[in-house]
Amino acid sequence: MKIYGGICISINSISTLTITTNSINRKTQNNTLINNNNGWVSDADKLAQALDDKYRKINEQNKQFSNPDQHIWDKYVNQNSPYFRSDLTETERNISLRAEGCWLQNGLIGYYDFRDSLFRNISPSSLNINVEVAERKEFNRQKVNDQLKQLLDEYQINIPKDTKLTFTIDPNNYKLTVSGTDDIVLSGQLEEALNTANNAKELFVHIMDYYGSQLSDLAKNGFDSIPDLFLSIGYENGSLQDIGQKESYGTGKTDWIEELKARVDSLK
Incomplete structure (x- = not known):
């Protein structure tokens, strides 16, 4: 196995030891708790909604006039x-x-222009695509962290503090394996819990989203087949941790997002 920037690429098969214990609570066995898409609403979405609300209200006011078209013209053209x-x-x-x-x-704006007077004092970072992507990823990471915690709690799995685990997922069957601990009972419990329903598959897609640019680079270098890509991500103290990434979305490691927003706003 070779590691390229946090993405494990393996051509050989991986053999793992699976430990099954009778103490595991299986009530979530058929439920997928992990979700790679968690309903993120961007600042741009919120601003678009604000414009809808503004012009819906103004439209009702315009219709109070006998000739709404003329009234609109008078407001914005007729000095x-x-x-x-x-x-x-x-x-x-x-x-x-x-x-x-x-x-x-038409009963709708048709085109959202964020130069609207409603947004005179808006910060540039609210409409910056790089900030939006970073905040979306941070949001989804926290949601997935919460979902993982719920899954582990329901399986009554306790991970010792500061234990640094690695979850690796086979793209061919979405089987997840755990490394980073010598406790084979713990690793077995984790594998059994995380491999229920579609939890490992959802986690795989979550990782793909965060390593997307690296996957593109690898494809250019000849790794253009998804079956070759075993994706790995760290897990420590209740949070997924990116491996070998310049930008991390792990809990307590996202100060760089606020720094990015400050840089963008300073260019105003």
């Missing part, structure tokens, strides 16, 4: 109108003109 929005910039007036016209005709 002689008492309704003219001189408090807005020309760009903001054009954005509102289009948004209100679309909502009146």
